[in-house]
Amino acid sequence: MGTQHKWLGVLLAALVLGGCASTDTPEQVYLDGGLTGWIEVQDLHVRRADSGLLEVQLTARNRLDSVILMNYRFDWLDGEGRQVQTGMSRQMPVSAAGLRHFTISGVAPKEEVTDFRLYIEERPR
Amino acid sequence: MGIHRLLLxxxxxxxxxxxxxxxxxxxxxxxxxxxxxxxxLDYRDFEHAAMKAVESMLTSGQLDHPEGRRYVMAVSRITNDTMQRFDTDQLVRKIRVELLQSGKVVTTSAVSSEGVQDELIDEVRRLRGSDEFREDTKVDKGTLISPDYGLSGKIMQRNIKRDSNTQQVEYYFQLVLTDLRDGLAVWENETPIIKRGSNSSVPW
Structure with a gap:
């Protein structure tokens, strides 16, 4: 009976931890340390638009029941992995209401851009 | 002597x-x-508004020329309708730079709402009659390119007193891209920047 309780405890712990575990964050997205447990990236949509420019849209969910204020920044990279210098790469504010989805969108500044990095960090109140 | 030293x-x-x-x-x-x-308004607000405008323009599809060439844009009047004194070029220049880098748009310096933006364009054309310049280096007639689009806009400010301690200052960056051939506004964008702070601060 004691052994049964122990296994039940282990099972419950596994379920709880499993519920809290974050889904895989895409490799192009860098979440600031504090955000990794709070923000769940649900979809990263990347497409080459008719304009020839790379368009990115990230959909994520705030796991907390309170608002999270964040800043994000896109770094745009060319085919050789070099960062493309542009004024379009700057910190922008975004917020996520408690337990709600939010999106972050970006458009590459040039057609030469083939990849990107998206940095998201918590913004102090 | 002692007093002097003490003073020193x-x-x-x-x-x-x-x-x-x-x-x-x-x-x-x-x-x-x-x-x-x-x-x-500080530099971050101008960067924010410019970035949002450029993103919106690039994703609108209006800057994708069917023949793959770049559109020519002229900058029309951008009105500063705020209580602050700044040059609206702080916004326009950022937009121009980013659009140029995108390869979608090139801005003309030959036409603007205030006449020729670069006076040298007129000056070099006045040299046509001069014998001092080599004939083959003079600018031919009919070489300037007429713009496809005109960029115009306004930056507005509204001050709202929320209570005895707090005021809200609302800025609206409004931009319009007009097709100069038919006069239709093909793209419009408004980026609001709302700030809230102490009543003791004066936003100008």
Whole structure:
């Protein structure tokens, strides 16, 4: 009976931890340390638009029941992995209401851009 | 002698104390600048508004030329309808730079709402009759390119007193891209920037 309780405890712990575990964050997205447990990236949509420019849209969910204020920044990279210098790469504010989805969108500044990095960090109140 | 020495020491101490209190001057790193904002518009607001406008323009599809060439844009009047004094070029230049880099748009300096933007364009054409310049280096007639689009807009400000301590200052960056052939506004964008702060601050 004691052994049964122990296994039940282990099972419950596994379920709880499993519920809290974050889904895989895409490799192009860098979440600031504090955000990794709070923000769940649900979809990263990347497409080459008719304009020839790379368009990115990230959909994520705030796991907390309170608002999270964040800043994000896109770094745009060319085919050789070099960062493309542009004024379009700057910190922008975004917020996520408690337990709600939010999106972050970006458009590459040039057609030469083939990849990107998206940095998201918590913004102090 | 003793009084003079004492005075000198006091002056020295005062100078040291003041130097210690002086605010340091630093160069701001725009990427990591997390300084508190002010009720006035600062460089971050202009960058924010410009970036949102360029993103919106590039994703609208209006700048994708069917023949793959670049559109020619002229800058029309951008009105500063705020209580602050600044050159609207602070916004327009950022937009121009980013659109040029995108390869979608090139801005003409030959036409603007205030006439020719670069006076040298007219000046070099006046040289046509001069014998001092080599004939093959003179600018031919009919070489200027007429713009496809005109960019115009307005930056507005509204001040709202929320309570005895707090005021809200609303800025609206409104931009319009007009097809100059038919006069239709093919793209419009408004970026609001709302700030809230103490009533004791004066937003101009």
């Amino acid at each position: 020491i006091m002056l020295l101490l005062a100078a040291l104390a003041l130097a210690g209190c002086a605010q340091r001057t630093v160069i701001v790193d725009r990427q990591t600048d997390d300084a508190d904002t002010t009720l006035e």
